[in-house]
Amino acid sequence: MNGEETLILHAVDQALLALMIVIIMFGMGAGLTVADFRAVARRWRLVAIGFGSQFGLMPLLAFALAWGLRLEPAHAIALILVGTLPGGSTSNMFTYFARGAVALSISMTTASTLAALFMMPLLLHIYTPMFAAQLAAHGVDGTAHEFVIPVGNIIMSLVLVLVPVIGGMILRRYSRGWAKAAEDTAGFMAMIVIVYLITSTFIRHFSLVLTTAPQVYIAAITVGLSGFFFGFIVSRWCGAFPIHQRAIALETGIQNGPIAFAIILLSFDSIALKNQMLWLGILYSTFIVITSSVFTLWLRRRGQRDWEITKNTLVHRRLFGHHFVSRYPPAFVPARIRHDPAQGGLEETKRDAGT
């Protein structure tokens, strides 16, 4: 291990990052209530599809990319780590604007954050041994040394990250107003800190931008994109309605990046390894903002008609009672939502929405 090598993040940056993680997770907790957990149980079928997509599909995609692009082991491990992350509150916001089911997005975030406690170590254990062995054989900086994935540390970091979430939930329990402010502030702060961290890292380590292999960029961009794409396709195959497809696709592709930073900083000890892993995390976080914005705009446009019909039906039910049938001309309702009970568009397909 090279003692003189420094972390690509300064001490100040690290402190900022830590603060940001605490604030973000606190804000996420401030938006959660016990009712959200109950909702997970009620929507278990959809949450299960999402779960499969997040913890089954996404790590597999990350592994396939790492393997297919012949990434360096450190980058590969970081990519798989990104792939196994739970969803964050960012995806809820994007889902809202993509006109997806926000409630489902929240349920999935809640469920995956809890499940991550055991799913992440398990998945890392399944997918990373090959790359860990490469690391052990060649070392990060060329010299061979002992390397194992620090599973215990990872669990500890996850627990640490979850503490502010619980803090946020407690605040929400006692003061709605403050919790609302905390939720908004979290997004705002996170954005400022992330922009600062990314720009300062890019400026200070501009050589890294040039020396990083193109495969790494491809991997960092593709992992999110393929998450969106396959999340969308798979949920469609599973028979989810468009409004849920949109939520699942976004939830699959958008990961809780800050948790990755926390795990990398707290669980690994080689600075060179940390640097490579952090760099991939930073690249992912940068590109996902852009790709998810574009993807959201696409979903929004695609789902315009569905959403208008759904919204109108929901308003009708709220105003005129649950059994009111909203009628639309048959040709007006797109085929893909014709049998969606939430739309209630056609009389013969109207069922109890159960929402």
Added chain:
Amino acid sequence: MALGVQPGDAIGVISDNRVEWHIAETGIQLCAAVNTPRGTDVTDEEWRYIFSHASVQVAMVETPQELKRLNRLRADWPALKEVILLHGDVPPGDAARTLADCEALGADYLSAHPDAIAGREKALHPDDLFTLIYTSGTTGHPKGVMLTHAQMMSQIRNVPLELNCTDRVLSILPIWHIFERMFEVFTLSRGVCTYYTSIRTLGDDLQNVEPTFMGSAPRLWESLHHRIVQGIQRAHPLRRLLFHTAYGLSRWYRASLTAMRGETLSPPPARWWVRGAWQAMHALRWLCVLPGYGFFNAAVLEAVRQKAGGCLKATISGGGALPPSIDAFFRTIGIDVLEGYGLTETCPVLAVRVAGKKVRGTVGPVIPETELRIVDIETNEILYPVAPGSSTAGTDQKGEIQVRGPQVMKGYFKDPELTRTVLAEDGWFRTGDLGAVTWQGCLRILGRCKSTIVLLNGENVEPEPIEARLRQCPHIENVAVMGQDRKHLYALVVPDEKAFRAEGHPARPLAELAADQEVHRLIWDEIREAQRHPGDTGRHPAIHAIRLLPEPFTRGAELTNLFKLKRHVVETKYADVLAELYALENPGPTQRKERR
């Protein structure tokens, strides 16, 4: 038909918005009769005039209360045969029928004459009257505006709004008013669902209905703006900061977007390289602001939009000038207010902002099938459009707006002379409004021809923008700016009783407030402050003195039904107050009285 109504007979309907109105309207149209509607706030005088002028055969009234009024006035209407009550029970001894009775009668009649409706329909000609609407215009007696089926159909064809059967429209205007009337037919033709609301329940209804579209007068937007701003002022300081950041970013973002799309009021620089540089600067700023705007739009402005239900695709404002600051506010928070322009005489829409031509401060381009020209008021010269081959474009020339199109009325009922003064032989209609056309072909409204105040020194002043600015002062409910042929401008102010009460002043009648020196000083300071920051109103002569009025301006009296000020009414009603004010110019014995 069972009651003997013949095609073309006038049916007077005195009712506010309610579902029975639609039933009545459908019935009247199926009889090919002419609906002559008015709201329940009609004054006795107007009511008497309208019914006798239109020789109404059958009257429909909303509630027993209106029935009582009708019976009091009935002696003046020899033509009136039947009275129908839309809602409630007929008091014993009254000959009126209820709507249910009529429906039963109609059903019997139809089973006896199954072809009756089809026959009337076939006989109906596009040029037959659809409705006769009496406008309480800003001058004299109400005028009966004759609008035909063809005119209504042309509106349905040409009003450039895209609505479909998933849209929810929240309606707040009186249904008998031409804009709402046309809009009802328009929305029905598009399968849109309309929900009725009122000023009192508006806040809740916005949340319940989550409307996708609203059409209303500027007053509603003013009050909604006020509500949102108040909500923000009361919010957590952190959230307030977030809002201001979001608002600022959005303003830059939209300013650049407006410039890039060519939706600015003034034309872009003429020289190509200056224009190129100007466009590039805007593109650069747009790109820089985009990420921040994207985030804040999503995180903060969306929450603000939720206050208006969150689903509004666009809104339309007509029936008066929308203060530019309000327009800018809604544009910035992401709710498009499409300002439109029209008159009862034109059924009503003449122009409305459309996508690609949402130029702030204008009412957009004229709608299809409609021709527009701007005519110089003094010389009658046509300023726009210019003759082919002319060197100028004719834009930004101020003159009277004249229009020709399928929506222009047939004329005023039983008043060919008055019709001739506004409607020329060749179909050009004089709107009596001043306007100019911008470089993109959008219309700007610059005041009424007749409301223009000409001061003693010959300076022309448009009182409307000044009044719009002053109405934004927190303690002013309404104001009339006067001063025709005087040295200075004067203002008659109605203090805002609610604002004073909200500040903890004991509840006092307006008359007492108006007499209070303290209140006078407060409002006078506010006006002076407002004049120091004229904002969009531009420079104008200062207001020289004010008087507080002991009574509010009321709809039907000093205000038209769209809250436009009827200057001549104010002038006559407060002639003594004005005389007192004008006397200030010629110091004399009356000046003493001024210092109360």
